[in-house]
Amino acid sequence: xxxxxxxxxGKRRRRxxxxxxxxxxxxxxxxxxxxxxxxxxxTLQQERPKEAENKEKIRQNVPSMDNLRDKSRKSYLKQxxxxxxxxxxxxxxxxxxxxxxxxxKELQDYHKKTEIFKTIxxxxxxxxxxxxxxxxxxxxxxxKKTKYDLLHxxxxxxxxxxxxxGKSKPxxxxxxxxxxxxxxxxxxxxxxNTDKINLPGQEKNEFVFDESQYVTFDSGDQLxxxxxxxxxxxxxxxxxxxxxxxxxxxSLPVFKFREQFLEAVKENPVLIVVGETGSGKxxxxxxxxxxxxxxxxxxxxxxxxxxxxxxxxxxxxxxxxEMDSKLGQEVGYTIRFEDKSSDKTIIKYLTDGMLLxxxxxxxxxxxxxxxxxxxxxERTLSTEVLLSLLKDIVRARPDLKLIIASATIxxxxxxxxxxxxxxxxxxxxxxxxxIHYTKNPEANYIQAAITTIFQIHLTQPLPGDIxxxxxxxxxxxTMEGSLNEAVAKLGSSIQPLHICSIxxxxxxxxxxxxxxxxxxxxxxxxxATNIAETSITIDGIAYVIDPGYVKQNVYNPLTGMESLVVxxxxxxSADQRAGRAGRIGPGKCFxxxxxxxxxxxxxxxxxxxxxxxNLISVILLLLSLGINDxxxxxxxxxxxxxxxxxxxELLYALGALNSKGQLTKLGRKMNExxxxxxxxxxxxxxxxxxxxxxxxxxxxxxxxxGTLFYRPKDKREQADxxxxxxxxxxxxHFSLLKVWQDWEATDYSNLWCEDNFIQYKTLKRAKNVxxxxxxxxxxxxxxxEIDKTSKEVPPLMIQKxxxxxxxxxxxxxxxxxxxxxxxxxxxxxxxHPSSSLYPVKPPPRMILYxxxxxxxxxxxxxxxxxxxxxxxxxxxHYYSIKDLxxxxxxxxx
DNA sequence: GAGCACTGC
Numbered sequence: 001x002x003x004x005x006x007x008x009x010g011k012r013r014r015r016x017x018x019x020x021x022x023x024x025x026x027x028x029x030x031x032x033x034x035x036x037x038x039x040x041x042x043t044l045q046q047e048r049p050k051e052a053e054n055k056e057k058i059r060q061n062v063p064s065m066d067n068l069r070d071k072s073r074k075s076y077l078k079q080x081x082x083x084x085x086x087x088x089x090x091x092x093x094x095x096x097x098x099x100x101x102x103x104x105k106e107l108q109d110y111h112k113k114t115e116i117f118k119t120i121x122x123x124x125x126x127x128x129x130x131x132x133x134x135x136x137x138x139x140x141x142x143x144k145k146t147k148y149d150l151l152h153x154x155x156x157x158x159x160x161x162x163x164x165x166g167k168s169k170p171x172x173x174x175x176x177x178x179x180x181x182x183x184x185x186x187x188x189x190x191x192x193n194t195d196k197i198n199l200p201g202q203e204k205n206e207f208v209f210d211e212s213q214y215v216t217f218d219s220g221d222q223l224x225x226x227x228x229x230x231x232x233x234x235x236x237x238x239x240x241x242x243x244x245x246x247x248x249x250x251s252l253p254v255f256k257f258r259e260q261f262l263e264a265v266k267e268n269p270v271l272i273v274v275g276e277t278g279s280g281k282x283x284x285x286x287x288x289x290x291x292x293x294x295x296x297x298x299x300x301x302x303x304x305x306x307x308x309x310x311x312x313x314x315x316x317x318x319x320x321x322e323m324d325s326k327l328g329q330e331v332g333y334t335i336r337f338e339d340k341s342s343d344k345t346i347i348k349y350l351t352d353g354m355l356l357x358x359x360x361x362x363x364x365x366x367x368x369x370x371x372x373x374x375x376x377x378e379r380t381l382s383t384e385v386l387l388s389l390l391k392d393i394v395r396a397r398p399d400l401k402l403i404i405a406s407a408t409i410x411x412x413x414x415x416x417x418x419x420x421x422x423x424x425x426x427x428x429x430x431x432x433x434x435i436h437y438t439k440n441p442e443a444n445y446i447q448a449a450i451t452t453i454f455q456i457h458l459t460q461p462l463p464g465d466i467x468x469x470x471x472x473x474x475x476x477x478t479m480e481g482s483l484n485e486a487v488a489k490l491g492s493s494i495q496p497l498h499i500c501s502i503x504x505x506x507x508x509x510x511x512x513x514x515x516x517x518x519x520x521x522x523x524x525x526x527x528a529t530n531i532a533e534t535s536i537t538i539d540g541i542a543y544v545i546d547p548g549y550v551k552q553n554v555y556n557p558l559t560g561m562e563s564l565v566v567x568x569x570x571x572x573s574a575d576q577r578a579g580r581a582g583r584i585g586p587g588k589c590f591x592x593x594x595x596x597x598x599x600x601x602x603x604x605x606x607x608x609x610x611x612x613x614n615l616i617s618v619i620l621l622l623l624s625l626g627i628n629d630x631x632x633x634x635x636x637x638x639x640x641x642x643x644x645x646x647x648x649e650l651l652y653a654l655g656a657l658n659s660k661g662q663l664t665k666l667g668r669k670m671n672e673x674x675x676x677x678x679x680x681x682x683x684x685x686x687x688x689x690x691x692x693x694x695x696x697x698x699x700x701x702x703x704x705x706g707t708l709f710y711r712p713k714d715k716r717e718q719a720d721x722x723x724x725x726x727x728x729x730x731x732x733h734f735s736l737l738k739v740w741q742d743w744e745a746t747d748y749s750n751l752w753c754e755d756n757f758i759q760y761k762t763l764k765r766a767k768n769v770x771x772x773x774x775x776x777x778x779x780x781x782x783x784x785e786i787d788k789t790s791k792e793v794p795p796l797m798i799q800k801x802x803x804x805x806x807x808x809x810x811x812x813x814x815x816x817x818x819x820x821x822x823x824x825x826x827x828x829x830x831x832h833p834s835s836s837l838y839p840v841k842p843p844p845r846m847i848l849y850x851x852x853x854x855x856x857x858x859x860x861x862x863x864x865x866x867x868x869x870x871x872x873x874x875x876x877h878y879y880s881i882k883d884l885x886x887x888x889x890x891x892x893x
Numbered sequence: 894g895a896g897c898a899c900t901g902c
Contacts, residue, residue: 308900336902353901382901472898504899530898551898564897609900617902674902706897772902833894856895 088113245322252280254426261285261424262292265370269394270402270421274411276428277579281405282311282374283319286347289370294401295346300369305352307380308535309335316340316349323347336674337768352382353674356621360671363625364393370401376414377406377572378534379608379636385618388634389625391418407572410605417636431582433544437595445547446479448592453483456543456590457497457523464542465524467532469577471551471566476501476527477713483525496522502536503529505707508761514538533576537583544581544589546574548602555614557643559827560808562614563854570606571598608637615639616677619647620656623663624671653808653878654681669780673773675699681805683773687782689797694737696777698798700770701736702850704762705862708739711757719757727836730795731847731864733802735836740766800874803848803866807875810866812846820847820860823871823883829858837863846871 095102095110102110249255254275264271275281286302289295295302306312316333325331332341334350341348350358352373358365365371371390376383387404394402404414404421415421442448449468456466470476483499500513518524518540526538530550550569555562569577574591581587591598610618619630627633630644651657654677656667670680679699686695701708711719726742728734743763746752753760803810811820811829819828829852831838837847846868849860872884 351901357902378900380900472896474896505897533899535899553898566898711896832896834896838894853897855897859895861897 249280249284249322252284253278253429254280254284257424257426258284258288262288264422264424265289265292265294265401265403268422269398269400270404270418272411272414272418272421272423273403273405273426274408274423275405275426276407276430278429279426281426282306282315283322285372285403285405286349286370287319287323289372289401289403290346294370296369298344298346301345301367302347302370302372303355303365303368304347304349304372304374305355305383305386306349307352307375307378307383309351310535311375312349312351313338313340316347319347319349337772352380352386356382356386357674359389359625360621364397365400366397368400370403372403372405374405376404377410377605379606379610381609381613381618384608384610384636385621387414387417387636391634394418407576410572413636430579431584431586433578433582433587433589435578436588436590437598438590438592439594441594441597442547442592445549445592446475446482449545449547450479450482450486452545452590452592453497453525454486456545456588457494460543460588462495462521462523463518463540465518465526465538465540466543466545467526467528467538467541467580468545469532469547470527470529471549472529473503473505476503476529479527498522498524499527500524501527502531502538504531507710507759530573532580533573537580540584541580542585542587544577544587545592546577546589547592548574548597550606552607552612554612555643557614557640557646559825559852560614560646561852561854561858568602570603572605574598574602610635610639611637614647614676615643616647616650617675619644620651620663620667620671620677623651623657624668628661650808651677654678654805656681672776672780675773678805678808682801683777683782684780685804686798686801687777689801690783691793691797691801692777692782694793694798695801696770696773697740698733698737698802700766700773701740702733702862703769704766705732705736707759707762708736709757710759715757722756724836725756727839729840729865730799731837731844732835732850732862733798733864734795736862737798739763799864799866800870802864803870803874806848806850807871807878809849809852810846810871810875811849811860813843817843823875823879827858829860831863832859832861835861835863837865 092110092113095106095113099110254261261271261273273281273285282304286304289302294300304315306315312333312335316331317327320327320329320331323331327333328340328342329344331347332339332345332349334341334348334354336351336354355365355371373383373386373390376387390402394400402418404418406414411423415423438448449470453466453468468479470479480499480501483497487494487497487499496519498518502511502514514524514526514528515538524540526532526541528536528538532538546569548569549566550573551564551566553562553564578589578591581589593601622630622633630648631641648657648661651667652659652661654666654670656664656670656677658664666681666684667677669684670677673680673683675683679702682695682699683692686692709719709723726735726738728738739758740763743749743752743758748763748767750760752758753763811822813819814821814828819830821828829849831843831847837844844865846866847860847863848866850862851860853859853861868884871879876884
């Protein structure tokens with residue numbers, strides 16, 4: 001068990017002593033401490049003799065307490081539910097009395113609420129009992145303690161919270177003891193019931209799964225061993241296999257719809273295609289379009305966008321095989337850093353961001369005869385902007401055919417957006433997945449997930465691996481620890497359970513573990529983040545456990561601050577997750593929340609990215625396409641005016657816009673770079689100061705800095721020490737430059753990276769980015785310094801270049817000297833402890849940050865020392881005299 | 894003395 005957990009226990013115990021239920025709670029607290037001391041070996045030994053006595057008391061006391069709590073909680077929940085239902089009914093009545101005068105929005109709301117009302121009523125009748133409400137733990141990243149508590153929270157504590165009407169009270173939990181009991185009980189079950197997992201005893205902690213099957217998938221014909229063609233990427237095809245390829249093409253569900261599809265395309269400028277995984281739409285539809293002549297005999301291309309690079313490359317490979325052509329000829333792909341297409345290319349797969357870039361050179365996309373926007377339901381930022389732009393183009397170009405491919409869930413929204421475009425449904429080919437909900441809300445999903453893993457393992461047949469969706473690295477590591485501990489305790493009494501984890505920041509060599517085949521007579525448990533929802537497919541998964549949460553980035557345009565928050569996932573995501581169980585055969589998905597909450601507390605779809613991010617780059621792109629009326633631009637979901645206005649203000653301050661709001665020459669140059677305009681400005685300025693090489697490096701490195709240093713659990717101190725050797729007195733920008741220069745001096749050595757606890761993969765990515773930026777710099781006329789040999793650039797020149805783009809991000813030390821304040825806005829922020837300036841005493845008076853994130857505090861990540869003179873030199877148009885004066889006064893006290 | 898889900902140009 002990790003240090004963290006032990007510290008946490010200590011905290012919890014302290015609170016027990018303040019508890020009202022002094023008797024029971026302090027005893028349990030003691031037991032916990034006892035168990036901690038067993039692992040710890042050193043602390044609190046004096047409490048050991050009490051153990052037996054305590055456990056006995058718990059056995060006597062806890063059940064009665066539980067009964068009381070349970071009763072109180074149930075009555076509260078029932079009452080609350082009835083009240084809510086009544087409120088809903090009233091709202092509906094009001095709407096109904098006024099139906100003819102409702103606005104579109106109100107009408108929408110009315111329909112939504114009617115649906116909700118019906119669902120609840122239906123559910124009530126079905127159960128004939130009170131349906132517990134799903135209480136979402138209060139997740140807040142601003143409060144570390146709360147987050148911590150949530151992570152390690154136990155069931156009893158939450159129960160008590162609820163029974164006292166939301167008032168938080170200290171709680172208790174004999175966690176491991178309870179787990180042990182659960183395992184013991186589970187082990188006793190001999191009969192295997194594959195349709196229902198049901199553990200006797202301990203009623204309120206058990207999972208009694210509702211058998212009703214919610215997501216129904218078309219099971220199609222017998223498809224044993226038939227893989228999803230969209231992700232198959234076998235490399236070579238022999239002549240003998242050709243006929244089988246054609247057979248496979250014809251056997252795909254989409255084949256039966258070929259004529260219907262082409263007919264609809266002929267009749268309509270825009271067609272919405274709904275096709276579930278395995279329908280073959282991604283590989284087949286572009287081919288159909290080509291066969292039907294929309295490529296005009298090879299004069300025009302059929303384009304198909306994908307949100308992810310791997311999808312673009314692998315699908316293109318597959319289709320090249322199907323068309324018996326070499327990849328990069330008739331069939332090709334284009335992704336950043338890699339263009340496998342040529343003049344001959346007829347069918348081109350590309351990332352959505354890449355097509356957006358193509359708009360800049362060819363605003364009418366005249367090279368394309370037809371375009372398919374695949375996975376549109378994901379609504380990535382690029383897809384979203386593409387859809388708005390395409391809506392316009394299709395009107396101007398009747399010869400262009402547009403196909404929007406989406407999952408079922410929001411097809412109508414796309415149809416509405418494209419003037420009621422027709423929807424073509426293509427059934428998928430996936431095995432059925434039974435969805436099980438918990439009967440009662442689960443307060444602590446970590447505990448619940450662990451229990452469910454063992455329940456599955458002990459009651460469900462082998463083989464069949466388990467996939468658990470968690471929110472992040474911290475959770476995964478905590479859970480991995482607990483599971484391994486439990487497995488070790490159970491020893492040979494159960495079949496082997498292999499725990500492995502996957503998240504994007506996990507170094508490559510550790511990621512591969514999840515793809516190793518599970519040994520016979522054992523089971524694999526994969527703990528994953530969202531990465532397993534769409535980006536990575538793991539073979540052999542038959543069971544999915546879904547606690548129903550995601551970690552999401554939220555941007556606040558007013559403060560310019562980003563924060564990562566844990567929120568309930570959407571119904572669309574939940575279904576996507578469930579689908580992961582049905583790839584090898586019929587599967588099961590266990591949702592750790594109630595059916596009621598699925599329909600009432602989860603949003604239908606995730607919040608589109610466009611509403612959650614800094615839009616400055618998008619706005620610049622749109623402006624350069626001649627779209628000036630951004631407030632009235634036809635977004636599917638318009639971003640807030642605040643976001644747009646903030647972006648415009650910043651662009652103006654950077655010199656990308658003139659006072660009339662028109663794009664300047666500088667703005668056009670900035671747009672050439674696939675970067676935040678603040679970065680582009682730095683590059684463009686650096687030319688003047690003769691340091692563009694250094695600036696390019698710093699910018700490429702800043703983009704990757706989050707995953708640059710690797711800290712293995714067992715070698716943290718060593719890793720931190722190595723990291724300190726790169727620290728530069730002027731800050732992180734210069735530290736990153738040093739890392740790069742040292743790596744460059746070793747001729748980009750992998751070994752050097754290992755020695756310094758630096759991720760090679762990350763540096764290579766930075767190298768790619770840097771090369772691209774260098775190419776683009778040359779194109780827009782940034783002076784190249786490549787010929788310059790070993791002439792040391794004065795740091796001041798580098799600082800100047802950076803300040804020219806990042807002047808809005810300057811902060812000064814507060815009078816107290818404990819925090820920093822922005823020059824314009826007066827709120828506190830702090831240097832992140834990972835920064836090279838963190839240990840500097842006294843702290844620098846004025847610094848500039850790369851990003852501001854809200855986690856446990858308002859932290860500035862990647863900071864650089866700045867002189868006041870530079871602020872005056874580069875920020876006088878942005879800051880008022882007062883802003884600057886007060887800076888001088890406050891700093892020079 | 895903190896801790897960053899996931900993409901993409």
